[in-house]
Amino acid sequence: MKSFNNFEPELRRNLLTLFAAGLLFWSSLASLLPTLPLYIESIGATKQQIGIVMGSFAIGMLIFRPQLGILADRKGRKIVLLIGMIASAIAPFGYLLVKSLPLIMVIRAFHGISIAAFGTGFMSLVADLAPEHRRGEIIGYMSLVNPIGVAIGPALGGYLQASVGNTALFLNSSLLASLGVLCLLPVVNPPILEQPPKNAQDGFLRTLISPRVFIPAVVLLIIGLALGAVHTFIALYIKSTGVDLNAGLFFTAAAISSFSMRLFAGKASDRYGRGLFVTFSLVAYTVSMIMIWQANSVIMFLIAAVIEGAGSGTAIPMISTMMTDRALPHERGRIFGVSLTGFDIGLVIAGPVFGAIAQQIGYRGMFGFTTGLTLLAILIFATLSSQNISKSFRFAFGLGEDVYALKR
Template structure:
């Protein structure tokens, strides 16, 4: 945290305002996690309808993530931030008085646009603002907003429902979004390099042909599948055992570990390289899933939750830093959008895809299957993360540079020019 005191006053102010906007945004979003399923049940929805309403969030998220990422490259991050905060302000008000399941599905899909806009623009803007030599550390600190929001929002949301009722919850969530708008209007948006836009016309899915973007996206897809499986099946698995553990404590352990790791990993990655910590995060995911597969006690589940949280808390900032290192400012939005869509898609399909697998092999063995997916992600990263297997291994274990990083490319070009 001492780094913030050394930054230019204007830059520090910009980052702090952005952090405040992000915290309010995520508190508003997270307040619906424990309460919206209860609201659907409250108006007479079935268990299946609860799942459909909650899952419809992915419609807006997946449909708009890529478009808004590209839009942020063309028009600036600030306008996309404002779109996200505007949606998170309007959507809660639409829930008031809505007693139709179809109406809730439509509102929830609209609500999903908020994350598609805000998280993409937020990540790209942090990368734009952060000095290159401290990029990993600043991304690590700024990524704390989601962890803090998910820790605060559900508790406040549940309290409001119990003491005041659902309309007050919706008004409160909308109010948080409105204050987030006010903070977002005060952010200084870095100028867009319009000269680079003519080189940024390729279709979005053509990014999949580019290994510097494709490999991080595949890693996030596989981790997203595992993340989604844990959020879907861990409570059911704990209930099926004799552990006697409140499933909420599993997620508390995960969130606490993730928060702690994010405070430390960014600074270390600036010194030792991003690849090493991506590798460590994937190994932690394998260990966590194997531990869940073999768990029979509350202690085993809590340890597994902490390991999983540490893995995810390390992975997301590091992938973000890698993409920031590899992208020009005028293409960061669409590249972040592409990679984060991999994570979104993994979460969205985890329930139906792995649920089908669980029907055949049971809840316990689904985590062995997920551990195998994490092993696959690890193998892909250590062999495909750079221009060939040799350089990939060196980058993945902190023994070599990221050859796709723009500063590294610039140095290579300078060296070749001097030799010629």
């Protein structure tokens, strides 16, 4: 990470403080990944109800992401980061105090605002700070907050739930986010020199269907479905197979793999292009879904986790970098907000849809269905990511440039 040593001291401090805040945010959020479904099951929820409650998280993301992206462009990234972190600090108290499933759904939707705000503000601010010729490298390094947090969070959350109980679990999640608020206070928000047009709020649909945004949004929709299926049901699926594996270790293995990929994928994409690495991530997701579908041992689940981590560690940073390439500085928040809507929709519908499928054909059959979706994502990206099939294929496999990237 020698890039940080080449920056001016103030910029380096800004990035490192932002990194610490991101680490605390994702640790707080991820501590509930393997534990909250088990908590919801313990209060009497069915498979489909668990899916609906967990999927409610993305309702907040879906509703507020576009507006938060516009707010990040107009008022600066820092205020949006603070909104996300404060929501993440408040939500765990709701889980602690409420036992009614409908009310937990409302709290879960409120919790979704946290990632809509923090995710959009974080990536927009990093893109503002990163030199253009090292954009992929810096975004890749800064995105390490996700896998590190997702490695620490589930292990810590699973331990607290098993050894101390749910009260300690939810208090810990809130405390981590509260510390994150303190880390954000000294972060310097650079000014946005060029302001967005006055009618930016009216451009959501037009932006979504534009060639530079639509296919990435569709790919993110499928990624959201796959991740939603894994995050919502993997703990229950492992339990149903009788395999003796703590689901927290699945997330930890995936996070370590994701961390490893981000160390070099971003820098390599500056040289070989974003498309090759997006394609790799979709192939990794597909292989992982196949292994989860067929898993019947600890080893198979852990290998699937490593491959899934490689996919997630490449997909989100590379698509985020690709969207940065395609956006002007004053519209980055809006472009991130609109393109990530596909991801949000995938997470919203993954819980209830796959919960209903699991109710009919079981968790194993459900993951078989998910495999087909990730195969479809490869086909879509390889044929529709550019102006025509030939250019799309070349871009998707690192043989041609991104025709929608803005040259400045």
